[in-house]
Amino acid sequence: MSTPTSAEVEPVIRTLLTRVVAxxxxxRALRRVTLTGPALADLDLPGPDAFFHxxxxxxxxxxxxxxxxxxxxxxxxxxxxxxxxxxYYTVWDHRPDRAELDVLMVLHGDEGDGSAWAAxxxxxxxxxxxxPRTTFHPPADADRWVLCADETGTPAAGRALRxxxxxxxxxxxxxxxxxxxxxxxxxTGDAEVRWLYRNGAPAGSTTLLEDALAAERLTPDVFVWAxxxxxxxxxLREVARTARVAGTHxxxxxxxxxxxxx
Numbered sequence: 051m052s053t054p055t056s057a058e059v060e061p062v063i064r065t066l067l068t069r070v071v072a073x074x075x076x077x078r079a080l081r082r083v084t085l086t087g088p089a090l091a092d093l094d095l096p097g098p099d100a101f102f103h104x105x106x107x108x109x110x111x112x113x114x115x116x117x118x119x120x121x122x123x124x125x126x127x128x129x130x131x132x133x134x135x136x137x138y139y140t141v142w143d144h145r146p147d148r149a150e151l152d153v154l155m156v157l158h159g160d161e162g163d164g165s166a167w168a169a170x171x172x173x174x175x176x177x178x179x180x181x182p183r184t185t186f187h188p189p190a191d192a193d194r195w196v197l198c199a200d201e202t203g204t205p206a207a208g209r210a211l212r213x214x215x216x217x218x219x220x221x222x223x224x225x226x227x228x229x230x231x232x233x234x235x236x237x238t239g240d241a242e243v244r245w246l247y248r249n250g251a252p253a254g255s256t257t258l259l260e261d262a263l264a265a266e267r268l269t270p271d272v273f274v275w276a277x278x279x280x281x282x283x284x285x286l287r288e289v290a291r292t293a294r295v296a297g298t299h300x301x302x303x304x305x306x307x308x309x310x311x312x
Contacts, residue, residue: 065105065120065180066090071150073171077231080201081155081168082142085177091149097184098213099206099277100141104153105134105178106167114176134178137164138305140205141182143236154233156201158253186210189298192273195220196266198259198286202305203277204233210275211238223262225278227253254279254308260286268293273301280304 068087076082105116108131116125116134125133143152155168186206188195195218199207207222214220220241226232227248235243246258259278263286268274274290276283283304290300 063181063183065116065118065178067118068177068179070171070173070175070177072173076154076234079157079227079231080233081157082152083155083168083171084150084152086150088149090151091146093144093146095141095144095182097186098209099186100182100184101138102179102181103138104136104164105180106136106163108133108135114178116178120178120180135163137162139164142205154205185303188273192271192299194272196272196274198223198263198276198278200225200253200278201233206277208235208238211241212236223259225258254282260289263289268295270294270296271299273299276302277305280307
């Protein structure tokens with residue numbers, strides 16, 4: 051787990067203590083985990099892509115080793131055997147009236163701390179969450195949104211579509227393995243959603259998103275957003291740059307690297 055830089059750590063970011071109340075498989079490679087805690091009732095999500103760093107018990111343990119006083123400085127000084135692990139996840143749904151929030155967690159075996167924990171998550175398991183934060187800031191003068199995402203970015207893309215201004219044309223290019231692994235999307239209105247299937251190819255190893263974006267008619271005023279594997283995002287960024295999409299209208303984020311599970 052990488053430690054955020056000092057520029058990322060802001061005093062207003064809190065650490066909230068929660069616990070699992072439900073965990074269920076959406077399909078063979080995706081699990082929905084529901085968390086609850088008193089602080090979730092009045093939680094203010096800063097943007098449609100609101101995300102947290104989930105802080106989980108050290109591997110092989112069930113006890114949480116952090117509390118509300120958590121800091122990245124203390125985390126770095128904690129012995130490895132006692133150090134919380136975790137990863138960043140987007141809020142998929144928030145129900146303040148029930149003090150609950152859902153996260154969709156991609157499963158890829160024990161290759162990443164989040165995946166390994168999610169596969170075994172059970173009601174009652176303790177979880178701390180550091181956040182929320184946002185990076186979604188579409189320009190007001192954009193005349194169209196084109197969002198590109200693999201499994202890790204689809205929850206944020208889906209929430210963004212729900213929050214877009216009335217009448218804003220939008221397209222979501224969503225990569226996944228097959229029709230059976232589509233992610234659930236809450237009400238996206240009249241946005242176009244185009245699913246791209248890898249058909250067994252490893253995540254992060256294809257040019258599906260790059261090719262689909264290159265086939266679109268991109269103008270300088272379109273807003274291009276992406277959340278996917280590092281090299282895929284690099285390729286998408288080059289497509290948008292070559293199409294002369296304005297720099298202020300490009301927001302492309304690497305959510306993970308092919309050699310490092312998110």
